[in-house]
Amino acid sequence: MLFSLFVLSALVTGAFAAPSFTHVQHEERTSLPPGWEKHEKLPSSEILPMRIALTQSNLDKAYDYLMEVSHPASEKYGQHWSTKKVAETFAPSQESVDAVLVWLETSGISPERVSTSQSMGWLTFDATVAEAEKLLKTEYFVHRHETGKPHVGCSYYSVPDHLQPHVDFITPTVHFDTKIQQVKPKPLERREPIEKRATPTTAAAGVPVQSEAAVKVITNPNNGVHPKKGADINIQSIITELENCDEFIVPDCLRALYLFPPGITNNPKNSFGIVEYTPEAYLQGDLNLFFANFSTNQVQKTPYTDLIDGAVVQTTEEGFEYNGESDLDLEYAMTLVNPQNVTLYQAGDLVEGASFNNFLDAIDGSYCTYEGGDDPTQDAVYPDTLPGGYKGPENCGGFAATKVISTSYAYNEADLTAFYEMRQCNEYMKLGLQGTTFFYSSGDYGVAGNGGQCINPNGTYNNGGSGRFNPSFPGTCPYITSVGATQIVPGASVTQPEEACETVIFSGGGFSNVFPLPSYQSAAVKGFFANHPPPYTAAQFNNSQQTRGFPDISANGANYVIAVDGTFSLVYGTSASSPVSASIFTLINEARIAIGKGSIGFINPTLYANPGDLNDITSGGNQGCGTPGFTATTGWDPVTGLGTPNFPKLLATFLGLP
Numbered sequence: 001m002l003f004s005l006f007v008l009s010a011l012v013t014g015a016f017a018a019p020s021f022t023h024v025q026h027e028e029r030t031s032l033p034p035g036w037e038k039h040e041k042l043p044s045s046e047i048l049p050m051r052i053a054l055t056q057s058n059l060d061k062a063y064d065y066l067m068e069v070s071h072p073a074s075e076k077y078g079q080h081w082s083t084k085k086v087a088e089t090f091a092p093s094q095e096s097v098d099a100v101l102v103w104l105e106t107s108g109i110s111p112e113r114v115s116t117s118q119s120m121g122w123l124t125f126d127a128t129v130a131e132a133e134k135l136l137k138t139e140y141f142v143h144r145h146e147t148g149k150p151h152v153g154c155s156y157y158s159v160p161d162h163l164q165p166h167v168d169f170i171t172p173t174v175h176f177d178t179k180i181q182q183v184k185p186k187p188l189e190r191r192e193p194i195e196k197r198a199t200p201t202t203a204a205a206g207v208p209v210q211s212e213a214a215v216k217v218i219t220n221p222n223n224g225v226h227p228k229k230g231a232d233i234n235i236q237s238i239i240t241e242l243e244n245c246d247e248f249i250v251p252d253c254l255r256a257l258y259l260f261p262p263g264i265t266n267n268p269k270n271s272f273g274i275v276e277y278t279p280e281a282y283l284q285g286d287l288n289l290f291f292a293n294f295s296t297n298q299v300q301k302t303p304y305t306d307l308i309d310g311a312v313v314q315t316t317e318e319g320f321e322y323n324g325e326s327d328l329d330l331e332y333a334m335t336l337v338n339p340q341n342v343t344l345y346q347a348g349d350l351v352e353g354a355s356f357n358n359f360l361d362a363i364d365g366s367y368c369t370y371e372g373g374d375d376p377t378q379d380a381v382y383p384d385t386l387p388g389g390y391k392g393p394e395n396c397g398g399f400a401a402t403k404v405i406s407t408s409y410a411y412n413e414a415d416l417t418a419f420y421e422m423r424q425c426n427e428y429m430k431l432g433l434q435g436t437t438f439f440y441s442s443g444d445y446g447v448a449g450n451g452g453q454c455i456n457p458n459g460t461y462n463n464g465g466s467g468r469f470n471p472s473f474p475g476t477c478p479y480i481t482s483v484g485a486t487q488i489v490p491g492a493s494v495t496q497p498e499e500a501c502e503t504v505i506f507s508g509g510g511f512s513n514v515f516p517l518p519s520y521q522s523a524a525v526k527g528f529f530a531n532h533p534p535p536y537t538a539a540q541f542n543n544s545q546q547t548r549g550f551p552d553i554s555a556n557g558a559n560y561v562i563a564v565d566g567t568f569s570l571v572y573g574t575s576a577s578s579p580v581s582a583s584i585f586t587l588i589n590e591a592r593i594a595i596g597k598g599s600i601g602f603i604n605p606t607l608y609a610n611p612g613d614l615n616d617i618t619s620g621g622n623q624g625c626g627t628p629g630f631t632a633t634t635g636w637d638p639v640t641g642l643g644t645p646n647f648p649k650l651l652a653t654f655l656g657l658p
Contacts, residue, residue, distance in 0.1 A: 021160035023137050026167065027419065028156040029174040031459060035146045042140040042152060044130035052100060052123040053168040054092040062429050066479065069433060070602040072609050078598050078658045080435035087366045092121055096166035103160060107135050121369045136170065169419045227328055227573035246488040249560045251294050251335045256494040257556060260584050260647035266339040269593045272586040273343040273402035274329045274579060277354055277409060281313045282326040289563040295335040303330055303344040306399045308362040309382050310349035310390020320564055327564045328571055329408055329579045336583035340590065343402050348380060349390035355379045360427050365397025367427050401431055403589050403599040406439045406582035408575035412449035413473040418514045425477035425515065432602035438480040439582040441574035442551040443472040443508025446624030454625035466626040469510050469541040475550040476512035481604055482550040483578045484509055484640050485557025486617055500620025500632040500639045503558040504572040507622045509630060509638035511541055512548040520605040524636035525549045532633045552604055553614060554640040555581045584645045588654050600654055607642055613650045614643035
C-alpha cells in the first residue's frame with residue numbers, strides 16, 4: 001500500500017507520542033427494530049470485519065452542479081455529465097484517506113492490516129472486538145431475531161471529532177438488516193397493520209439526530225406498498241371510450257385527462273424503465289389480455305428484461321399480491337408509450353431479495369463503492385450463500401440506466417438511518433447529472449406511512465390512530481420526482497378538474513425529517529405555509545418550513561382497470577400514478593430526441609419554475625394519524641404537489657429548452 005508524505009510523517013511522529021483524540025458520537029440507535037432482542041456481550045477475542053465508509057468530495061457542491069444542467073434558466077441546461085466526470089468529481093479526497101489511516105495506525109491498527117478499495121471509498125480491516133470497542137468507544141453485543149438469525153452490533157459509536165467530516169459511517173455498528181426479503185403474504189383483502197417498529201428522530205431543519213430503524217421488507221405483499229385491489233369486473237361492462245372514466249380508468253381516460261397522444265416512434269435513443277423486486281412478477285397472459293382490449297398491436301409483446309442479482313420473473317407463486325404491482329406497471333407503461341420499448345429491471349433472487357441500493361449498483365457500478373459502498377448489514381449480499389440462492393457475483397454495473405425510471409415501491413423515511421438515505425439520495429443526484437429522470441410513488445396512506453403507521457412519542461410505530469406523521473422515502477429525497485394521487489370526482493367527466501384521491505387510498509404527502517428544503521421548491525413551500533397554514537404543531541410534523549416537501553406532482557390513482565391472474569380488476573394507488581407520469585415524460589423525451597435534443601433529466605427545477613404547466617388540484621385531502629391530514633389547495637400542497645400533467649404545456653416548455 002502506498003502512503004502520502006503526510007501519512008509517513010504522521011506515522012513517524014506517532015512512533016514517539018500517540019496523539020490523544022477527543023471522540024464525539026457519530027451514530028446512535030436507542031431502540032431495536034421489531035423482532036430483534038439484545039443478548040450476550042460479544043467475547044473480546046472474536047474477530048469483526050470492520051468497514052469504514054469515507055465521505056466523498058464536493059458533495060457540498062453537488063446541488064449546484066445538478067442545477068447547472070437542470071434549471072431552465074441555466075446556460076448549461078441539458079449538458080449532462082459523463083459517468084467518468086461524475087466519478088472523478090465525487091471521489092473521496094486523499095486528505096480523508098490519510099486522516100483516517102493516521103487514526104487507525106495511532107490506535108493500534110497497523111497499516112498492513114488495512115485495505116483500501118479501488119475507489120478509495122472503503123477502508124477495511126479485521127479487528128478483535130476489544131480493538132473495535134476501544135477504537136469506537138462502544139460495546140458489541142449479539143442480537144437475535146425471532147427467526148433465530150443472529151446479528152452483531154452496538155447501540156452507538158464515536159469517532160474523533162476531527163474525523164467526522166471524513167467518515168460517513170462504519171459497520172458493523174448500529175445498522176440492522178435492511179434487505180428486501182421474501183415473506184409469505186397474508187391475503188391482500190384482509191391486510192392488517194404492520195407491527196410496531198422503531199423509528200428515528202431528526203432535527204427540524206433536516207439534520208439527523210439519531211438513526212434507529214431498519215428498512216421494512218418491501219416485497220412483503222402485506223406491507224402497504226403495493227396497489228390496493230378493488231372489485232373484479234366484467235370487461236364487457238367497460239366502455240372503452242370516455243363515458244365512465246370516473247368509475248373505470250383505462251388508457252384513453254388518461255390521454256383525455258392529461259391531453260397526451262399515443263407514442264409515435266421506437267427511438268433507440270429513448271428509453272423507459274420499470275423497476276420490480278422479486279417475487280413480484282408480471283404474467284404474460286395478463287399483459288396479453290390487457291393488450292387485446294386496450295392496445296391490440298401489442299399482444300404477445302414483452303418488456304426488455306434486465307435480471308439483476310439472479311432475479312427471475314417467477315410464475316410459481318401467483319395471485320394479486322404477487323402479480324398486481326408488476327402487471328399494473330407494465331400494462332399501462334407499455335400501452336401509453338407504445339411503440340417505444342419498455343425495460344423491466346427485475347431485482348433480487350428468490351432467497352436473498354434486493355434493495356434499492358442493489359438496483360442502483362446494477363445501473364451504476366461506481367455506486368458499489370461510492371461512500372464506502374453498500375452496507376452488508378443492510379443490503380443484499382451476493383453470492384447468496386443460502387440454499388437455492390444466486391451464487392454469482394453482485395451486479396456492479398453491466399446494466400444501462402434508462403432515460404426515465406419509475407418505481408412504485410417505497411420505505412417510510414423512519415425505516416432507515418439518515419446516513420443510509422443521504423447516500424442513496426446522492427446517487428439519484430449523480431444519475432440526474434447524467435440525464436436520468438426518477439419517479440417514485442408517494443404512498444397510499446396520506447400523512448401516515450406504509451400500512452397506515454404513525455410515530456409514537458417514544459419513536460415506535462402505531463396503527464395510525466394518532467401520532468406523528470410518517471413521510472416516505474425516497475419521496476423526500478430532493479433529487480427524485482415524487483408522485484401523488486388524484487381521482488376524477490364521482491359523477492364528473494374527464495374534462496372537469498380532478499380532486500385529491502380519497503377512494504380506497506389517500507395521496508401520500510408531507511415534509512421530510514431528514515432532507516433540507518431545496519431552493520427550487522422554496523418559494524412553493526413557503527407560499528403554502530403563508531397562504532394555507534396547516535392546523536398542526538411541531539409535535540405532529542416538521543413545520544420548520546426548512547425541509548423538503550412532497551409530492552412534487554400527481555396523477556390519477558383510482559379505479560384502474562388491469563388484467564391480473566386472468567381476469568379484470570380495479571386497483572388503486574400511487575403505484576399507478578408513478579408509471580403513468582413517467583410515461584408522459586417519456587413521450588416528452590421522444591419529442592425532444594426527434595429534433596436532436598437530449599433527455600430532460602432531473603425535471604423538478606423546470607416544473608417548479610413553470611407551475612402553470614400542471615393542472616392545479618384544489619380539493620380533497622390526505623387524512624392519516626387520526627387527523628384530516630393536509631388539504632389540496634391553490635398552488636403547491638403536500639397532497640397533490642403542483643398538480644397533474646398538462647402535456648401540451650409541458651411539451652412546449654421542454655421543447656423550448658436547449
